[in-house]
Amino acid sequence: MKTSIKLLGLLSLSIIFASLSCKNAQEKKDTVVNATSVSNTTQETKGKITLLSPSEFKEKSKDHQIIDVRTPSEFKEGFIEGAKNINLKDDDFAKEITSLDKDKPVYIYCRSGHRSGIAAKKMIDLGFKEVYDLQGGILNWEQSNNEVKN
Incomplete structure (x- = not known):
């Protein structure tokens, strides 16, 4: 019990x-x-960051804002046709980047993808709606047999 x-x-x-x-x-x-x-x-x-392969970047970036965030000396070595150089390391980066149209897509790249990732986040924080980042940067672009301008 x-x-x-x-x-x-x-x-x-x-x-x-x-x-x-x-x-x-x-x-x-x-x-x-x-x-x-x-x-x-x-x-x-907030806006959206999308990583693109070189072939997607080439196809979609035509007639859009293309930004190379490398240094001016890197830019002179070769760049994607139509790209504007806005150096991420420059103190005026935020000022220069905000001169772009925030409501239109922006396509960005750097040497290997690291700096453009940082730049993309800054751009979203500044109010950009669509940022497309070239995966692997211009190195990947060239390895995929795409043309660079000098």
């Missing part, structure tokens, strides 16, 4: 703890859902 009472008490405590755990889990789930909703809203108001 004492064993039955102990088991019944233990079972009751287990049920109480289980129900409290479920309640806490539901509250945590609600918090995650709410955070996701806020995150989605933020992403909708």
